[in-house]
Amino acid sequence: MKYLLLTTLAVLTVSCNSAQTTTKSAEIKNLTRIDYANTITSEDLSKHLYIFASDDMEGRMTGAEGQKKAAAYLKDFYIAEGIKAPLEDGDYYQEIPADYFKRMRKAKDSENVVAFIKGSEKPDEIIVLSAHYDHVGMDDDGNVYNGADDDGSGTVGMLEIAQAFQMAAKNGHGPKRSILFLHVTGEEIGLYGSKFYTENPIFPLENTVCNLNTDMIGRISPEKVENPNYIYLIGSDRLSQELHDVSEAVNKEYINLEIDYTFNDKNDPNRFYYRSDHYNFAKNNIPIIFYFNGVHEDYHKITDTADKIDYDLLAKRVQLIFQTTWEIANREGRITADKL
Numbered sequence: 001m002k003y004l005l006l007t008t009l010a011v012l013t014v015s016c017n018s019a020q021t022t023t024k025s026a027e028i029k030n031l032t033r034i035d036y037a038n039t040i041t042s043e044d045l046s047k048h049l050y051i052f053a054s055d056d057m058e059g060r061m062t063g064a065e066g067q068k069k070a071a072a073y074l075k076d077f078y079i080a081e082g083i084k085a086p087l088e089d090g091d092y093y094q095e096i097p098a099d100y101f102k103r104m105r106k107a108k109d110s111e112n113v114v115a116f117i118k119g120s121e122k123p124d125e126i127i128v129l130s131a132h133y134d135h136v137g138m139d140d141d142g143n144v145y146n147g148a149d150d151d152g153s154g155t156v157g158m159l160e161i162a163q164a165f166q167m168a169a170k171n172g173h174g175p176k177r178s179i180l181f182l183h184v185t186g187e188e189i190g191l192y193g194s195k196f197y198t199e200n201p202i203f204p205l206e207n208t209v210c211n212l213n214t215d216m217i218g219r220i221s222p223e224k225v226e227n228p229n230y231i232y233l234i235g236s237d238r239l240s241q242e243l244h245d246v247s248e249a250v251n252k253e254y255i256n257l258e259i260d261y262t263f264n265d266k267n268d269p270n271r272f273y274y275r276s277d278h279y280n281f282a283k284n285n286i287p288i289i290f291y292f293n294g295v296h297e298d299y300h301k302i303t304d305t306a307d308k309i310d311y312d313l314l315a316k317r318v319q320l321i322f323q324t325t326w327e328i329a330n331r332e333g334r335i336t337a338d339k340l
């Protein structure tokens with residue numbers, strides 16, 4: 001009796017499991033780009049940023065101990081997610097020797113952190129997502145410049161984008177073109193990490209479709225407090241009308257942020273187009289978009305901390321970058337620099 005009962009139970013369990021598996025695989029098949037975008041959440045971004053912009057990272061000064069910790073955090077994330085390194089021997093660090101950082105006194109070796117998802121149909125065409133993970137360190141009194149917005153926000157955004165694409169790839173919905181996740185060093189002291197990458201590219205620059213760069217996307221600038229559902233875009237139409245049009249269409253269809261082009265004006269006195277890492281790609285005629293929230297009262301102050309980030313807005317902006325990347329990676333034709 002006992003034996004029989006066990007057998008019956010065993011059969012029930014098996015059939016139950018197989019039914020579940022069938023439903024599950026059907027569910028996975030039906031997952032859409034919106035479902036993957038929705039895995040990018042304010043909770044996950046906040047969890048990462050409170051660690052990444054903590055005092056423990058000592059302001060992530062290029063070459064300093066705190067920055068090494070920050071680099072390890074990124075690398076460990078990619079390893080845990082099963083996202084591979086693009087360099088030989090599975091190396092996630094693109095080493096940059098100290099003497100490359102010419103404007104820095106007592107410079108030390110530093111590294112770009114890189115991870116890679118290979119395209120399923122056009123693996124040689126590379127989309128580069130970038131965000132700088134260095135910041136300005138500590139002051140003489142030991143106060144930490146946490147750089148939560150600058151550029152912790154863009155950095156943790158890239159982690160979430162990578163995770164979403166990796167999940168899609170595992171389910172057979174991987175990007176057709178390849179995506180390189182490029183966490184650059186040395187930005188605050190002169191855009192060195194991105195300069196080094198474009199002079200020593202892991203993948204040929206002629207195969208680099210575009211660069212989407214994120215530098216400060218977690219805050220609301222004072223002039224936008226009344227209408228905070230916004231993002232500034234810079235550079236999208238400078239080299240490629242096509243990139244600009246794709247970016248606009250994706251936002252309209254999936255996200256609906258107000259896209260503000262104020263700082264894209266060629267006569268804008270702030271000259272932001274030249275002031276972050278995308279510029280090293282643009283000067284090589286690679287189409288770029290720079291995502292930016294504008295400056296605010298805590299910009300480059302010790303008060304740029306994780307508690308001041310608007311995480312829901314950050315998630316929405318990161319989802320915009322994810323959806324734009326998805327479109328560029330999966331559309332039929334490659335984005336071209338049609339304005340050259």
Ligand SMILES: [Zn+2]
Pocket residue numbers: 132150151187215216
């Ligand atoms: Zn920055």
